[in-house]
Amino acid sequence: MKPRVFLGLVVSAGLLVTACSSISQIGTSVAVATGQISPGQAAAINQSAQAVQQSFQDFTPEQEYYIGRSVAAVILTKYRPYDDPAATRYINLLGQSLAMASDRPETFRGYHFLILDSDDINALSAPGGFVFVTRGLLRCAKSEDQVAAILCHEITHVVLKHGLQAIKKSRITAALTNAALTGVEVAGPSDVAQLTATFSDSINDITSTMINSGYSREFEVQADRGAVDLMKRVGYDPWALVDVLEVMKLRLKPGGNDFAKTHPDPAFRIEVVEKEIGSAQRSTTVNPERQARYEAAMAGI
């Protein structure tokens, strides 16, 4: 009986305290093995225990949106917007069309795209769907398909919540614990001050990753693979991503404060992309309407 009392404690720890699904999983698997609970019950317990673990997935879509807005505002301190209504309209028509076909077409307030007035070769996407691309990067493209390739990479970062994952775990715990404690009352001034401090730190985590250190190589590989899949799904030529990367390979300057610093080498990315494209054939025809509207919209780029 004593081991079972212990087991009960282990399971209850997994259930009722905030923490550890691995402990409860061990507990539940033992409980299933000894016939105390059914596999179905075990699954439910494990799911519940996992649900109380705090991770980036626990930010609500609304919180993700507010984080994204402020990350966007910080990006706009580094770069100024390129105020060309025709180009902005085009990039949004294209970007929103692509996002609609993504694995996550619905975010709290949708996807929005803005061109940045800079020669840097850079693109940044803030949580929730605020996507930025520089004129320098758009100049690496020669067709709509190639611009689509750039946007699909950024959309995939949003879909996979890579930005939120740059937030340090300690902040997530602080934010969500505070949220839990104040969840049933109106937040007082000290709660707001505390949350704002955590919010500010979270924004810094994301922007410093995005602007300075870059995401992990793994996240970039995921974004490139996701871009290829999304392009195939919508009907753009996935080889266009290779074409843009070939141009970037020539234009990125070592030590540059842009993709040169934050993204894997284009040659490596091309390998990843070609593998993902597989046997799909390169498109040999150019749709004249598509090329004409691309050239008209990007004339000033």
Place this chain on the structure above:
Amino acid sequence: MSGLKRWVLGGWLLVALTGLAAADQKNMMSVTVEQAAVRATPSFLGKIVASLAYGDRVAVVAEKQDWVEVALPQGGDGWLHSSALTTKVVVLQSGQNVSQSASSSEVALAGKGFNEQVETQYQDESHLDYTWVNRMEKIVFSPDVLVKFLAEGGITGDQGGGN
């Protein structure tokens, strides 16, 4: 272990589970976007039959690939993309739904946290300019316009794909 003890332990586990999953009613989901257009068919081009707000709870009627058919509070039903729904309960800031917020999983989705109030304070402290963020947010094209854009460019789906 005697049958009685086993029963007691099993009962205890069930009570614990019930406590955690209090509002996790079967087949209920919450809306995760500010305004969700509910459509007559499982497609972004389907006719809009209703609109749901962030946090609204709906009963799932059926699922088809990435689309979920839900029963509408006012009667009838319609389709939402699965990315506009979560199985978690969204607890709103105003204190709505709070009575349901028994479990930790729901509290993790509490509306308190990073919200408009926090952003306002952060704006005051950081002196960031949100003008262009607000302007950017207003650029919204309807699915009809987007589909027309793709069609006009001769993009018909899975052209270069071959997957």
